[in-house]
Amino acid sequence: MSGHNKWSTIKQKKGKNDAARAKIFTKIGRELIVAVRDGGSADPAANSKLRDCIAKAKANNVPNENIERIIKKAAGESGGANYEAVTYEGYGPSGIAVIVEALTDNRNRTAGDVRHYFDKFGGNMGTPGCVSFMFEQKGVLVLDKEDNEVEEDKLMEDALEAGAADFEADEDIYTVYTEPSDMGAVRDDLTAKGYTFASAEVEMVPSTYTKIDDPDVQVKMQKLLDMLEDNDDVQNVWHNWEMPETPDED
Template sequence: MSGHSKWNNIKRKKEATDAIKGKIFTKIGREITVCVKEGGPDPSSNAKLRDLIAKAKSNNVPNDNIDRVIKKAAGEGDKNNYESIVYEGYGPCGVAVIVECLTDNKNRTAGNVRHYFDKFGGNLGTSGCVSFMFSEKGVLVLENNGLDEDQVMEDCFEFDADDFSMDDEEVIEVSCAPAALRGLREGLTEKGYNVLSAEVMQIPSTYTTLDDEEAVKKMNLLLENLEEDDDVQNVFHNWSMPEED
């Protein structure tokens, strides 16, 4: 059993911010657009699209909206060409930050990301400056509605999970190798679990604490501004955030 998961706190904070700002579907829509253009509009033959549809549904995106984006991306009328770019840098007091973007204007995105780092006490670094402190993990979150721990453990490991935590009363966090995430999600869904999210995330190997009140304020503002930017898909960091009560 793992201890309380800091990276799930990061994800839940991110999703709460996005939901308030109405950004979730804009971000998922871009991912779907790129996926359809690369692999086609049929989820039965495009496994990545199938995953993104599941992600959209888990975020309460209406089916009509999902279908509309898929049809637009598959048609000749969609001229958007999004490019994937990853930025790395440091927040206040050396907090490591990775910013994953999808953009149709990389000059605009680079300028915005650099501005956020400069404004809130950080600095944008070069490629590879912090990514060595992170590793990719498949992270799946299940609704915990009074589930039996032994049964959850048995079911998770049946589908190649490598760790899980039931420390949170509301959710269960399950981790696995990135390649095992799809099978884990589909297997647990078939067994009747409510999968709230299933994504590949960048998990830090070490964490940085912030004791200075001003540094905490600036770090929160840096994250909020990055996450509110339409071009930014994901933000990962190694700030050891205070645990929620």
């Protein structure tokens, strides 16, 4: 999920309990199945989408045996669930722009669930294109400074040489931006140089962010995001809420 305090979001995800991690594994498993189906090959060397999904799975600590089992099963299936990619757009409370990406085998069920969440927490689901113009698709690679002991200038040089479009350094993280089609190649190049990633995927990055000053409305917005992300069909939730900073729990 993209947000102002993205690093806090990543740390929160990494610290989730077993039930939440199992749900993340399920969602990534669904992505792997679709990558094999759409890519026409169960060989990551010949299927860049699958290669990206495997990298995402490993970044989320999905065991290798789980990844291999899902790929083998997907490659051998002629039937099974036929997942379809669907995107919903809408507004959360205070007009926060929200994009919801789903993989579903039942459009009516998923659309009904997503609409219900928007309505329940003071938002509304809109028509396709109503908020996506506020976002730009980018490859986003996040590196934890603790896991990558390197000079900032050296990382920036390596990233730009690998084909990155932009580079940012914050207190806890480095962020490398790429064109969507270049994300996998830049990730692989930097991985070969010894860098590790807290997150590496194509994201919808907002052009501007919106604050919510009312604490009660902040709670509603967070509950909306939590409900969306807890839905099995929902793969990603992108928004332009400038989330309030949360204190470290370490």
